[in-house]
Amino acid sequence: MEKLTQLTSKTTVLPxxxxxxDQIIPARFLTxxxxxxxxxxxxxxxxxxxxxxxxxxFPLNAPDISDCKFLxxxxxxxxxxxxxxxxWSLFDFGIRAVISSEIADIFRNNSLKNGLVPVIxxxxxxxxxLANPGAEVTVDVEARELRLPTGKSVTFPIDNFAxxxxxxxxxxxxxxxxxxxxxxxxENNRMWQP
Amino acid sequence: xxxxxxxDKVWDxxxxxxxxxxxxxxxxxxxxxxxxVTTPQAFNMLRENKLPVRRPDLILAxxxxxxxxxxxxxxxxxxxxxxSAPEPAKQIRQMIVNCEEFGIELHGFxxxxxxxxxxxxxxxxxxxxxxxxxxxxxxxxxxxxxGALGFGIGTTEVGHVxxxxxxxxxxxxxxxxxxxGKLQPGVSAKDIILALIGKxxxxxxxxxxxxxxxxxxxxxxxxxxxxxxxxSIEAGARAGMIAxxxxxxxxxxxxxKAPQGKDWDTAVxxxxxLKTDGxxxxxxxxxxxxxxxxxxxxxxxxxxxxVSISKPIPNxxxxxxxxxxxxxxxxxxxxxxxxxxxxxFIGSCTNSRMTDLQSVAKxxxxxxxxxxxxxxxxxxxxxxxxxAEAEGLHKIFTAAGAEWREAGCSMCLGMNSDKLGKGQxxxxxxxxxxEGRQGPGGRTVLASPETATASAIAGVxxxxxxxx
Ligand code: SF4
Numbered sequence: 001m002e003k004l005t006q007l008t009s010k011t012t013v014l015p016x017x018x019x020x021x022d023q024i025i026p027a028r029f030l031t032x033x034x035x036x037x038x039x040x041x042x043x044x045x046x047x048x049x050x051x052x053x054x055x056x057x058f059p060l061n062a063p064d065i066s067d068c069k070f071l072x073x074x075x076x077x078x079x080x081x082x083x084x085x086x087x088w089s090l091f092d093f094g095i096r097a098v099i100s101s102e103i104a105d106i107f108r109n110n111s112l113k114n115g116l117v118p119v120i121x122x123x124x125x126x127x128x129x130l131a132n133p134g135a136e137v138t139v140d141v142e143a144r145e146l147r148l149p150t151g152k153s154v155t156f157p158i159d160n161f162a163x164x165x166x167x168x169x170x171x172x173x174x175x176x177x178x179x180x181x182x183x184x185x186x187e188n189n190r191m192w193q194p
Numbered sequence: 195x196x197x198x199x200x201x202d203k204v205w206d207x208x209x210x211x212x213x214x215x216x217x218x219x220x221x222x223x224x225x226x227x228x229x230x231v232t233t234p235q236a237f238n239m240l241r242e243n244k245l246p247v248r249r250p251d252l253i254l255a256x257x258x259x260x261x262x263x264x265x266x267x268x269x270x271x272x273x274x275x276x277x278s279a280p281e282p283a284k285q286i287r288q289m290i291v292n293c294e295e296f297g298i299e300l301h302g303f304x305x306x307x308x309x310x311x312x313x314x315x316x317x318x319x320x321x322x323x324x325x326x327x328x329x330x331x332x333x334x335x336x337x338x339x340x341g342a343l344g345f346g347i348g349t350t351e352v353g354h355v356x357x358x359x360x361x362x363x364x365x366x367x368x369x370x371x372x373x374x375g376k377l378q379p380g381v382s383a384k385d386i387i388l389a390l391i392g393k394x395x396x397x398x399x400x401x402x403x404x405x406x407x408x409x410x411x412x413x414x415x416x417x418x419x420x421x422x423x424x425x426s427i428e429a430g431a432r433a434g435m436i437a438x439x440x441x442x443x444x445x446x447x448x449x450x451k452a453p454q455g456k457d458w459d460t461a462v463x464x465x466x467x468l469k470t471d472g473x474x475x476x477x478x479x480x481x482x483x484x485x486x487x488x489x490x491x492x493x494x495x496x497x498x499x500x501v502s503i504s505k506p507i508p509n510x511x512x513x514x515x516x517x518x519x520x521x522x523x524x525x526x527x528x529x530x531x532x533x534x535x536x537x538x539f540i541g542s543c544t545n546s547r548m549t550d551l552q553s554v555a556k557x558x559x560x561x562x563x564x565x566x567x568x569x570x571x572x573x574x575x576x577x578x579x580x581x582a583e584a585e586g587l588h589k590i591f592t593a594a595g596a597e598w599r600e601a602g603c604s605m606c607l608g609m610n611s612d613k614l615g616k617g618q619x620x621x622x623x624x625x626x627x628x629e630g631r632q633g634p635g636g637r638t639v640l641a642s643p644e645t646a647t648a649s650a651i652a653g654v655x656x657x658x659x660x661x662x
Contacts, residue, residue, distance in 0.1 A: 015513060016513065016514055016517065017513075017514040018396055018397075018496050018498075018514060020496065020626075020628045022607075022626065022628040022629070022630065022631050023628065023629060023630075026608070026630055026634065027607045027608050027609035027631070028608060028609050028634075030231050030232075030259075030260075030609055031231070031260055031279070031281035031282045031284075031285050031609060032234075032281065032285075033234035033235070033238075033284065033285055033288050034234070034235065034238070035235055045629065045630050045634055045635075050616065050634070050635075074513075074514065075397070076396060076397040076400070076430070079396055079397065079430060079496075080332070080427075080626060080628060081331075081332050081607075081626075082232070082330060082331060082332040082346035082347060082348055083232065083348075084232070084235075084330075084348035084349040084350060085349075087348075102397060102400065104397070104400065104430060105366075105400055105401060105430070105432055106332060106346055106347075106348065106432075109348065109351075110348035110350070113348065113350040113351070114350070159218070159364065160215060160216050160217075161216060161217045161218055161362070164216075172350070172354065172362055173239070173243070173350075173353060173354055173357060173358075175362070176220065176354055176357070176358045176360055176362065177245075177357065177358065179210070179211060179220050179358075179360075180358060182210055182211055182220065183210055183220065183222070183248075183358055183359065183360055186210040186222055187222075187359075192461075192464065194224035194225060194252060194322075194325055
């Protein structure tokens, strides 16, 4: 996993509530057996028309999109299916943080495992971000802080362990493997066996 | 200290290392269900790290999502472009290779128990009260109908469970949903869960594990309980649970993987303790009286955008609402009733079980599917297909003009060959009406099997109470 301590970038804004993972990456792109090039499928049905042409006014088709590493989204972003292809495609596209007033559980969990930072902010900050696309903001994982160009800064919640893994670029499988003896003991000492 | 909830009890029983401020709990998983779509990258991770699968015996493997719903007697059938695109065919073959290489028993083509992940677990008795059950699929909440803790995980976590049989977890909050009242004729468990999501919203359960409680729940059979727990995720919840009771035990007894003989009695004794203590406290409580509940249909592009069938679509007039009704080509203040239907889909892990098929057959018997409608009926598993045919249900379906297909996810998610065309409207018994969920540009109306069947006969969205 890529390390991330803090990053300053412009935002792109998708002001829709309840964006589900079927929109982030439609099911027909889940037939892949790898993760290569999965960013191409990001928001495929909102980015492209039936002929495969870019839909001009969709925010992710903006000419300066490669400068925007943060996606500001409506409430309850990432609801629906547990597909990890959703954070994979965002990350592969170049997005490093998703900012909203609410982010769905499984998506948030999957994001943290891939170095995509879910940033949950209060309603006022959210409204400001929605109203100011292209704002240059800083996501500081170390300080758990989002800093706005207005000088305002807000803290965001991030699990200690997940934060540690993102700061150090640690893969969580390794951590679990270190505890394999405890797991073996647990299996042997259970009151019942599955 | 107060008593424990059902969720507390199952949680506590699986903590290998407790959580602390710095680290999440190492949490043990009793049953891992895997399918072809969310596992290939996890198997690649095992190969890269030269790791074996720790407990192949605790894995239930099948193929359901990208599989065609026509008979596959030989894998070469997958090379026919009319049956499968090359990518899903490759994924299916990769699943077979992965299971062989890592020593996992696969319920593949030709197996009596191939079917939708959340249908076959209960069907073969692997889903049991008190177990922790995960799958790379969010509808793992279905298994909670048995008093298990079932939740969906991502592919990285699939890799964690394959390698260690454990996950890193923080404990979720608890939420009680108390349901009271008796269902009216023509109204079903699907209508209860749709109404609940309409009430609390698609994020009403975020961060919580729901326990469904109350007399109404006790009166439901296992198929109905599964329908309800299945859609917990549509309310944003991590999982949904129902305490096991005599209905649960009667359903499970004698199934292949259920405990047998003396072990059965011991297990039932243990399972009887799996209920919320009288003095336990939930973090959140909601109540729903379903005495006057009508059949429910969705009008928008998430499951919370739902109305009673006799009522008009509300008028909310915000960006998300307008985008949704625009996409659905419906109007605020108009009813869904009478909207022209192209496809009716009976199936998915929400409503493809025996009692669903039976109630569809009862309504279709001697009737015809309207000429403008294609009706697809897809059983949740091969075993269900055999059972339905033994009861002669397939004859009723085909005589009415419906298609009776092989088991799989089928038109629930538009990744195999069963897809909606652009603009087509489908009344579907599945669980998600997101934009394009059933195929790009397709319009999904979620409903019960009864409402779907009434609509198939009428050719427009219809009230099942007029057809029973
Ligand atoms: S039937 Fe639909 S919701 Fe259920 S497991 Fe298959 S794709 Fe997922």
